[in-house]
Amino acid sequence: MDWAGWALFGLVATAALTAVMIMAQLAGLTRLDLPLLLGTIVTEDPDRARVAGFFLHLVIGQGFALGYALSFSLLDRATWWLGGLLGLLHVAVSLTIFVPLLAGVHPRMASHRAGRSSTAVLEPPGLGGLNYGGQTPVVTIAAHLTYGIALGVLLQVH
């Protein structure tokens, strides 16, 4: 297990994933804003939430990178395509399981059952994040492919 590689390249890959998501958002492809989504778990102030969410995202990205590094270690190799495959698996689970479940645990996210007294305020992302724009799944897949390939390449080189 390459602990040093995990520690450094996990951050790099998460930063790359974040960059893809932010660029897609700025380009008008999606309304998904991961730092805001995560940050509003701890604060309702959007400005502070984005900062908090960015660091939370780094931590979460580091956690997932551990899974990638362990997988590479178990398979005894790290390649760009293996990273990409893991990225696809990662995004498939995220879009079909994690993202739709978010509405059930996020304290400030509404669900499709929200009603008059709902104090939850973020729109639920829906299956595949489609409520945040039709291109959201495509953007998310691209971002996770970037993440997986980056880890595959960097851990291989390392």
Next chain:
Amino acid sequence: MRQPFPTAGERARPIEDYGLLGDTRTAALAASNGAIDWLCVPRFDGQPVFGRLIGGPAAGTFRMGPTGAATVIARRYRPHTATLETTWDTPGGRLTLTEGMIADVTGWLLPSTLLVRRLTAAEGPVDAVIEFDPRLGEHHTSPRIEHRGDVVVCSWSTTALALRASPPLHLDAGRAVTVRVMPDRPVTLALSVADREPLIYVDPDAAWVALEADEHGWQAWCADIDGDLPHRDAVARSLLTLRLLTYSPSGAPVAAPTTSLPEDPGGIRNWDYRYAWPRDASIGIGAFLGVGKHAEARHFLAWLLHASRLDRPRLPVLLTLHGRHPTAERELDGWPGYADSRPVRVGNGAADQHQLDGYGWVLDAAWLLTRAGHRLDAETWRAMRGFADQVAKRWRHPDAGIWEIRGDGAHHVHSKLMAWLALDRALRIASTRRTPARQVAGWQAERDAIAADITAAGFNPELGSYTRSYGSNDLDAAVLVLPLLDLEPRDSPRVRATIEAVRHQLSAGGPLLYRYPPGRDGLPGTEGAFLPCSFWLVQALATTGRVDEATRLFDDLLDLVNPLGLLPEEINPTTHGYLGNYPQALTHAALVQAALAIRDARNDRFSPGPDEIPVREPDSYERTSPS
């Protein structure tokens, strides 16, 4: 109120005969004969399961009411709730139908859509009919019907309904059932809806308890409304209707829960309003802020920012409930339409238009929030600056205007007024926070240029009024916003003359106004009086100090409201029959704003300038946008 019970052969019930049932996710329209003739699932913009209102008998209905001759003797909402009560006088005694939907289901094992209906008899047993005939969607698809114990389950591919009665009845879909309602034994039905999720069978008596609990929720919601409003009950009903028409999962304000209720019965002016207009959200912000409901106001702005994210800096004209572009407008083959008004349309072609006025509404709403002490977060202010820049760049272009005229654009005076408002409000907000000096200077220059343009080209000295568009001799009731803008002094001769000209030349009789000379929009047929314009006239009169006139006009308008307090977009000036999609959020928001204008005029408090912003600790939004 006594109305003859309609016969089976009656073709179209008056639109005003319908009451609204809702849960802030979808809504049903219930007629005074006990028929639910419109319900889309699982959302306002979903597919109808009961569509008789515009789809004819083949489109399905759900009726509970007396079997024979009966007279409606009372119809009302239970005070400050969304629960509807209809009472008939029948030969056997009195029969009351109490019905509603559950708005708050979070935390309970209840379906997202739960309709509860209870028949109660008094003075003797009454025979009642239950006709449950659901059909799904465009092709009125019949369901697969199963009886699971005492539950009738109707299912299509991903949608299913479960109907259950207490006491248990042998109900069937597509077949009318007669039941005898005894005075001491009400008959309660619970209809559960599932879409892409398991059905939840709800015990009807437990559903009734849930409905009563939900009523308390609505009463508490209404109790928060300021108490010093003229005609507070009518205003509260309008606010409650606005809340019912707000899609809670995203915060989108749906313009109306219906499609293709005609502006011109028998004509082609039939549009799909099951979408959200940023303009309506902005007007709603003012309405909710004015009555002390700040959370609702902030939610509307948050929806607006979130939903418009993909189009910025352009402001979309309308969006789906989840902020997507509507599907292309199309006509439904084989749908007879309400009172033979065809085509029945789904989708809305106005989505692709350029409408300049929307920016003004949005920036004014942002200013109202700022003035009320709500800090705009950095992302919100960035979006608002982008909108202001867009106005500065595009105000010289023709647009489709607030009335969404199809065809070539024009230089609409109202659009230019709202462009001026957009930049003026951006400048006011900018004065409260750090903004690049170059950007501010640009807005100032363009705002002044718009003012010069409007005053030179928008005013017709021969008519003595601002007009509909540059060079036109037509008037436009939308310019009644003029005294609210501070473009000219409120007591200036031009402002007063414009109000008078609109009031007299666009009069549709009594308190009613046409929005522009009828039929002058390139479409065949004509239309009714446009109700929001009359409420804008109330606002204009109150704002210019004519409070007594404004109050009388407001009273006259309230006389036209149906006993349930619901309003459509338009009204027939002769018969006072309702026209257009119903109930209409814009009309109800305009009613609230008219009441606020009267209150403020009486209290002599009108929009303070930037120097008069109340000092308040900034807070953040309860609803934040993931954009």
